[in-house]
Amino acid sequence: MSTGQYNYSYIFKYIIIGDMGVGKSCLLHQFTEKKFMADCPHTIGVEFGTRIIEVAGQKIKLQIWDTAGQERFRAVTRSYYRGAAGALMVYDITRRSTYNHLSSWLTDTRTLTNPSTVIFLIGNKCDLEAQRDVTYEEAKQFADENGLMFVEASAKTGQNVEEAFLETARKIYQSIQDGRLDLNAAESGVQHKPSQPGRNTLNNDQQQNRYNKDNCAC
Amino acid sequence: MLQFWKKSGHKEKINISPIRNDSNSPTHSRFDENASNIYEDQTKNVNVNLLEDEGLSDTEESDLGKDHSRLSKTLQEVFSDRSALDYFVQFLDSKDCSSLIHCWLDIEDFKACVDREIRHRKRRNGNGCSQKFLSPARSIKIDHDSLSVSTDGDSFTIDSCSLTEFSSLENKPKIEEINCSLHDENCKKSDSKLEILNIYNHDTTKKDGSSSNTDDPQDDLTETALRIFKKYISLEADENINCSEDIRKDVIENICTTEKLVDPDCFTRVQNYIYEMLDKEYFNSFLNSDYFCRHQIDVLTSGNVTLEDILFNETALFYFMEFLEQENQRHLLEFWIAASNFQQQLRDQKDFLDPAEVQGDAVVLYDKYFSLQAHCPLGFSDKVRLAVEQSICGENGVNYDCFHLPLKIVEKYLEKNYFKNFLCSQLYYKYLSELINAVQNSCSHGANKHKRTPSDCSSEKSFSTTTTFLAMENPNNKWKTDKKAADMNIDTRQLYDPDALWKRRKKHRLSLGRVNALGRYEPDFEPDPGKKSESKLRNVVRKFVNLDEDKQKEEMAWQVAEMIIKDITSITLNEQKPS
Numbered sequence: 001m002s003t004g005q006y007n008y009s010y011i012f013k014y015i016i017i018g019d020m021g022v023g024k025s026c027l028l029h030q031f032t033e034k035k036f037m038a039d040c041p042h043t044i045g046v047e048f049g050t051r052i053i054e055v056a057g058q059k060i061k062l063q064i065w066d067t068a069g070q071e072r073f074r075a076v077t078r079s080y081y082r083g084a085a086g087a088l089m090v091y092d093i094t095r096r097s098t099y100n101h102l103s104s105w106l107t108d109t110r111t112l113t114n115p116s117t118v119i120f121l122i123g124n125k126c127d128l129e130a131q132r133d134v135t136y137e138e139a140k141q142f143a144d145e146n147g148l149m150f151v152e153a154s155a156k157t158g159q160n161v162e163e164a165f166l167e168t169a170r171k172i173y174q175s176i177q178d179g180r181l182d183l184n185a186a187e188s189g190v191q192h193k194p195s196q197p198g199r200n201t202l203n204n205d206q207q208q209n210r211y212n213k214d215n216c217a218c
Numbered sequence: 219m220l221q222f223w224k225k226s227g228h229k230e231k232i233n234i235s236p237i238r239n240d241s242n243s244p245t246h247s248r249f250d251e252n253a254s255n256i257y258e259d260q261t262k263n264v265n266v267n268l269l270e271d272e273g274l275s276d277t278e279e280s281d282l283g284k285d286h287s288r289l290s291k292t293l294q295e296v297f298s299d300r301s302a303l304d305y306f307v308q309f310l311d312s313k314d315c316s317s318l319i320h321c322w323l324d325i326e327d328f329k330a331c332v333d334r335e336i337r338h339r340k341r342r343n344g345n346g347c348s349q350k351f352l353s354p355a356r357s358i359k360i361d362h363d364s365l366s367v368s369t370d371g372d373s374f375t376i377d378s379c380s381l382t383e384f385s386s387l388e389n390k391p392k393i394e395e396i397n398c399s400l401h402d403e404n405c406k407k408s409d410s411k412l413e414i415l416n417i418y419n420h421d422t423t424k425k426d427g428s429s430s431n432t433d434d435p436q437d438d439l440t441e442t443a444l445r446i447f448k449k450y451i452s453l454e455a456d457e458n459i460n461c462s463e464d465i466r467k468d469v470i471e472n473i474c475t476t477e478k479l480v481d482p483d484c485f486t487r488v489q490n491y492i493y494e495m496l497d498k499e500y501f502n503s504f505l506n507s508d509y510f511c512r513h514q515i516d517v518l519t520s521g522n523v524t525l526e527d528i529l530f531n532e533t534a535l536f537y538f539m540e541f542l543e544q545e546n547q548r549h550l551l552e553f554w555i556a557a558s559n560f561q562q563q564l565r566d567q568k569d570f571l572d573p574a575e576v577q578g579d580a581v582v583l584y585d586k587y588f589s590l591q592a593h594c595p596l597g598f599s600d601k602v603r604l605a606v607e608q609s610i611c612g613e614n615g616v617n618y619d620c621f622h623l624p625l626k627i628v629e630k631y632l633e634k635n636y637f638k639n640f641l642c643s644q645l646y647y648k649y650l651s652e653l654i655n656a657v658q659n660s661c662s663h664g665a666n667k668h669k670r671t672p673s674d675c676s677s678e679k680s681f682s683t684t685t686t687f688l689a690m691e692n693p694n695n696k697w698k699t700d701k702k703a704a705d706m707n708i709d710t711r712q713l714y715d716p717d718a719l720w721k722r723r724k725k726h727r728l729s730l731g732r733v734n735a736l737g738r739y740e741p742d743f744e745p746d747p748g749k750k751s752e753s754k755l756r757n758v759v760r761k762f763v764n765l766d767e768d769k770q771k772e773e774m775a776w777q778v779a780e781m782i783i784k785d786i787t788s789i790t791l792n793e794q795k796p797s
Contacts, residue, residue, distance in 0.1 A: 013536055041582045045559020048552050050543060063540065068559075072575075075566055076559045079290075083533045 008052050008059040012172055013083055014165075017105050018090035019098040020069030023124040026155035027090065028066045031165050036156045043068040045076050053166060055173045062169065081112035086120065086168040091139075093123045093152065094131040099139065106146060118171045119148045122164050126152040287530035288517045291505070293497045297322075301516060305509040312509075315500060317457035321450040322492050325485045328442055332482040335439065443473045443484060451488065461491050508657045515653050523641060525633045529554070537649045541640045547632075549594050553587050554628050557621040564618045577616045584610060588624075598624060741787065 016024045020042060029037045032049040047066040052059055065084070067077035081087075087109050091098040102121070109119060121143045123134065136152060143150035149167060153160035286295070296302045310316045450459050451466055465487045472484030504510055517527060528534040535555075542548050560579055564571065587596050588603045598606075602624055609620030640646055731741035759772060 011540060041585070042579075044556045044579050044583055045563070046555050048539065048548065048555070050548075063536065072567055072570075073559065073563055076562050080532050083536060 008061040010058065010060045010173070010176075012060055012062050012085045012169055014062055014064040014086040014088060014168065015081060015084045016064065016066045016088045016090060017077075017109065018069055019092070019095075019101050019105075022069065022090045022092040022095075022098050023155045024069060024088075024090050025066050027088070027122065027124060027153065027161055027164075028064055030155045030158055030161045032064070034158070036158075042070065043073075045073055046080055051165075053169060055166070055169050058173065060169055060173070062165065064165075078108065078112055081109065084113050084117055085172045086118045087113060088120050088122055088164065088168065089148070090122045090124050091134070092125050093134050093139075094125055094128050096133045099123075099134045102142065106148075116175055118168050118175070119146075120164055120168045121148045121150040123150075123152040124155055126159060127154040127157050287527045287534070289514050289527055289531035289534055291510075291513075293493065293501050296501075296504075302510075302513050305513045306504055309504045309507050309509040310500060313500065313503075317450060317459050318492050318496055318500075320457060321446070321459050322489060322496075324446050324450070325489055328439075328446060328485065329482065331442065332439060336482070440473060446485070447473060459488075459492065459495075461488060465491055511653050511657045515650070515657065518650055518653070525629060525637050528637075528640075529558075529629075534649065537645045538640055541643055541645050542632075542636065545636060545639075547636060549596060550628050550632060552594075553583075553596055554625060554632075556583055556586075557625050560621060561619070561625070573615050576618070577610060580610045580616055580620055583621065596624075596628075598627070602627070 016028060018024055025040050025043055025047065026037055028047075028049045029035070029040070032051050043066060045068055049064045049066060050061060051064075052061045054060070065080050067073070067080065089102060089105050089109065091102055093099075106119070109117070121139065123136070123139050139152075140150055142148075149171065151160045151164050151167075153164055155161060288299070291299070291302055296306050307316065307319055310319050447469060449455055450457050451461060451469055452458075453466075468487055469484055517523065528538050539548065539551055542551050560583060564576065584606060586592060586594055588598060588606055605623060606620055609617035731739055733739055
């Protein structure tokens, strides 16, 4: 494990946002530790998690910033939006108010992050079907109208948690490959270095050399 | 100066605390392992207590320290930082919106003049009659300052102040010298008709007496105010800032009061309008622009980067977090982020706090990092833990600075043990290179837009930095080379591909022949077949005859044959030349 944490090609910064009590920290814990944390205290400001995943043969380290949902911490947590490559916006399917506040969270995200940031909508607690307060179709429509990826998940059962984090990473990686992640890079046609300012970093020299070598053939 | 020394002294003392706390963890474990050393541990605890008590008072002193990063700017901070302000002005120039910032700067200069005039007025009143002879000279000086400052930058303001002070000293010795100074100044200021008029007015005023001198500086200030109005605020202004009619009328009223005294705050509403416009419409774009990237590069390459610069900038913090992850110290920064967010929230919402809620937040952090059953213990001493407990659950409720001491300890620990390594780490260079790449890409894309000299200088500086950085990484250097002209590509390929070197020569057919494997010269002409057969015969003969005598004969025969061939070749060349 300690060896693995140095063996990756990219680092993606994620933020997790949404109302308090929707399960942001439990989702993070389920993704990083693969288990449910029932007695989860509320987050003060920002908490932090990492995990290394693989996308298209590339090892990618996710640096995940889990923000506090309480309104009183909102001004503080806004400062961590900048430079995020991915934003996971979470609501609770059993509490309609958390769904109704998504527009406000989305506005913050659009305002404070780069246009190329991938935004993934997650409806958490899908294991509590009997208490459902927001239909899948309604949330899906909201996601489609705003250009968001969407999935319903359960931090308790682990359903779709992995998928949400991985799909976000795949889309970010695709943006890098397409050159859409950084407008400057796209405009100048620079593709030799996969790192982008403020979001991702190439941390393995060996990997970097191999990448450059591959480009020689082209 | 004394305060500065005192402050630095305290900082030196604070540095001791992390060491003690760091060594305290093994002490604690020793206590658990070996109960018979109670006396020795108690002695150490006494030392720790003394140091921490000292540290506690010192950290309170260090409240004067900054809680912001030079990499993260608010609009007010940009106005206060000359370097950042220069980039902001360039940015607004590129957007053709420089009138707002120009107006702001002119108003700041105007306010500086008003403040100086007020101070001078007080001095004259205080000195009484003895100042009357000096009044005309100083009045003229003020006029000069007002006019000059309005057209130049703050740097000239400083020069003007120095000139004024020097002139004041010079004017004190003798009345005759004062008269000479007046005469000289009159001559110097004859460049401008306006100034000539001012001098004539002063002469007239002087004859009438000194009672009306106090109005003259006001007249010139009024003129300066009118100039600012005509340039930026009036409907037909050259650099119109498009403020509302309401603000315009307000300014007119303040400039043209019945008492003919300029209101020092006559432009306050204009400045508030400008600040609001810049903050809402342009400042965020500036923070995302390559101009701000250049400012950040200046800070990061200045050699004076501080821990605060990194901790309070979210992008730099991202890299620092990754660095500490690699050093297995991530939990320290996690605690710092959580606790500083807790404190920041308290500061921001001081008027709306729910004490029970605040205490609940504090208990969450305590349980996670400080308690004996902590999920993520940091290794603080019992002394620190007890101090935190007291702050959270004291008689007066939660002390809103309850985490201040551990926060400062963590900051000093990170700065002492990890910050320097971070500044030399690969991650830091990656961060810097990405900022530089962003600027480089933007420069190459919008090269035509950078017309001003300062911008060109900045570009050159950025390029120089890039070159310096890239010298460390050969692979990057190679790719950077590829971005240059095609000729450079050819040269690069030649350096790495020996075949190209060989192939290039093959393309040139300047030689008349070649040297064969045996070292003999072979011209590319008709004798080739004959020579080849001779060569073969010679080889065959040599294989079967080993006597020295025979070898000598062969050599003589070969020389004769060579002579014959040369003769034929020369004849052939002579025949072919005419054709």
